[in-house]
Amino acid sequence: MTQPPSLSDRLRRGDVLAAACPSREVLRHVTGRWAVLILIVLEEGTQRFSALRRRVDGVSERMLAQTLKHLEHDGLVARVSHAVVPPHVDYTLTPLGEEAAAHVRRLADWVEANVPQIVAARG
Template identity: 70%
Template sequence: MPEPDDDYTPLPLSERMQRGDLMAAACPSREVLKHVTSRWGVLVLIALESGTLRFSELRRTIGGVSERMLAQTLQWLEGDGLVKRTAHDVVPPHVDYSLTPLGREAAEKVRLLADWIEFNLPRIAEGWTNRQNAAVD
């Protein structure tokens, strides 16, 4: 009778890590969620889905980001392996940002949510004004 353990091959810790569980307070997936759903994280991923952009191009694309937060957000996403930073050693500086394969997958999900919000804003806003009227009654 074959023992089940015969097929066992030791894997490095990283590959043995099981699926995350966002409902668990201590799960590291909470960090990823934080970065991806951060105020500017969402918009950076979506902006980069159309192609590589430079720092200043990103800043102009995403209305209202400060330089500081854009840099910060890009570092978060780079740290999670979703964004790739490519610095050309020239002067004036030239740095390109693009999505990694992992980032492209994440960006797709994020864009679906963003698209839904943009498209359904009227339905949502309708509720706002209705409730405002109801409060006046």
């Protein structure tokens, strides 16, 4: 029989299944529909806001800004504002963001590879 993790182990790692665990908020930010797509695009390199909006088809300006703000707050995306007219802002993945992007890209790849089976299961 396996022993449940000790309290110190849970505190060190976090407990995503617990409602009060801070990892829940990060998980929500990273796995949101728009965040997954933004992270995948940013894996290709630094992007301006307008380029991200064009690449992530269907995202509104408001949702793109909100999602980038969450990802920046979580330390996954770096925002660099250039003092020029008109304003020029670049977004790039941090090292932590690169790691997160690799994980969500693998999930997105799995989804795309299995779409025919998933659609068929829906009936």
